[in-house]
Amino acid sequence: MSETRVHGPDVKTAHQDLHSEQGALRGEHPGRSRNPVIKVADLAWLEFEKPDLDRAEIFARDFGFQVAARTESELWLRGTFAGTPCMVIRRGRTSRFIGPAFRAAERADLDRLARATGSDVRDADVPGGGKAVGLLDPSGFPVRVVHCGEQLPALPEQRPLLLNFGTDHRRTNATQRPPREPSRIQRLGHVVLETRVFSRALDWYLDTLGMIVSDFQFLDGQRERGPVMAFIRCDLGSVPADHHTLAMHLGPGTGYVHSAYQVTDLDSIAAGGEYLKERGYQRSWGIGRHVQGSQLFDYWRDPDRFMLEHFADGDLFSCDVEPGWAPLSATGLAQWGPPATRDFLGAGPSPQRVRDVVQALRGDNEMDPARLLGLLKAAKS
Numbered sequence: 222m223s224e225t226r227v228h229g230p231d232v233k234t235a236h237q238d239l240h241s242e243q244g245a246l247r248g249e250h251p252g253r254s255r256n257p258v259i260k261v262a263d264l265a266w267l268e269f270e271k272p273d274l275d276r277a278e279i280f281a282r283d284f285g286f287q288v289a290a291r292t293e294s295e296l297w298l299r300g301t302f303a304g305t306p307c308m309v310i311r312r313g314r315t316s317r318f319i320g321p322a323f324r325a326a327e328r329a330d331l332d333r334l335a336r337a338t339g340s341d342v343r344d345a346d347v348p349g350g351g352k353a354v355g356l357l358d359p360s361g362f363p364v365r366v367v368h369c370g371e372q373l374p375a376l377p378e379q380r381p382l383l384l385n386f387g388t389d390h391r392r393t394n395a396t397q398r399p400p401r402e403p404s405r406i407q408r409l410g411h412v413v414l415e416t417r418v419f420s421r422a423l424d425w426y427l428d429t430l431g432m433i434v435s436d437f438q439f440l441d442g443q444r445e446r447g448p449v450m451a452f453i454r455c456d457l458g459s460v461p462a463d464h465h466t467l468a469m470h471l472g473p474g475t476g477y478v479h480s481a482y483q484v485t486d487l488d489s490i491a492a493g494g495e496y497l498k499e500r501g502y503q504r505s506w507g508i509g510r511h512v513q514g515s516q517l518f519d520y521w522r523d524p525d526r527f528m529l530e531h532f533a534d535g536d537l538f539s540c541d542v543e544p545g546w547a548p549l550s551a552t553g554l555a556q557w558g559p560p561a562t563r564d565f566l567g568a569g570p571s572p573q574r575v576r577d578v579v580q581a582l583r584g585d586n587e588m589d590p591a592r593l594l595g596l597l598k599a600a601k602s
């Protein structure tokens with residue numbers, strides 16, 4: 222643990238009642254930086270490359286995105302909420318994830334960030350214009366921090382259903398008919414990344430972008446070696462923020478795991494899921510309710526096997542909730558729902574996975590045989 226990080230004076234020990242059984246032990250990572258360069262306000266969008274933008278647009282519309290802008294070489298996708306687009310897909314030779322873009326709270330933050338990292342503030346290639354600083358995180362992902370000139374206006378919403386509870390009858394003389402149509406995505410919620418250099422990457426996001434940890438997870442029996450997964454949120458002070466905007470875990474590979482998009486309620490998740498199923502898409506895991514973050518979730522594969530999540534009803538924490546600590550396990554991923562699938566856990570021994578493991582065990586990184594075994598055990602427990 223770095224000596225420069227301490228618990229802030231206003232950090233409460235509220236996690237026991239909120240989201241986790243236990244807090245940090247003495248000397249463990251406090252989950253925040255004492256003096257970060259800036260504090261980003263949110264995840265802005267994710268950048269991908271794909272060879273076939275028409276095919277990408279068909280899935281995007283079926284999943285519930287709307288098109289913010291489309292050119293020969295770029296597809297910008299958005300949700301109904303006002304703000305920035307959720308995703309840009311650029312035409313490229315292969316299907317690959319490029320990296321995340323985070324939203325700076327103010328324009329001046331870009332100057333501060335550029336000075337501290339020895340980079341430049343450049344024009345952001347986004348509809349409506351803006352400025353951006355381009356960085357590289359310790360895992361090797363290009364990370365952009367952006368300040369957009371124009372906000373996208375809000376679009377019409379899918380209305381949450383009016384529910385009757387017990388004797389609380391809000392709906393009478395009216396039927397319940399959730400439309401069998403794509404869920405309407407409201408906004409991008411979070412991205413999950415796998416990395417071989419988890420500790421270095423974690424500290425980089427805390428020190429550089431001012432993010433703070435909501436929950437740590439460690440390998441059973443290896444807690445003294447530190448966490449191997451973190452659910453990380455934006456520090457908006459007293460304004461509550463999503464439980465996680467970024468989640469990262471140690472693994473043999475470096476790459477995108479999934480990204481999650483908010484829809485209005487459980488019926489939107491379920492009816493939108495039926496729509497995807499009818500269209501022949503593959504559900505990876507769902508429907509259930511998570512533990513860390515508490516979201517109702519449903520995971521799907523796009524035609525290039527990228528995993529995307531519909532979620533609703535996630536936890537929101539202000540800056541004064543300190544990190545929870547729990548062992549990593551497959552059964553600990555959900556409060557209810559079907560068991561986590563092999564597909565979701567990435568448990569299939571694909572040729573790429575085998576190459577990742579060999580490279581990770583040979584290379585200079587944080588993976589070693591004990592941790593690999595611990596990760597395999599976690600996937601089965």
Ligand SMILES: [Fe+2]
Nearest residue numbers: 479480481530
């Ligand atoms: Fe998720």
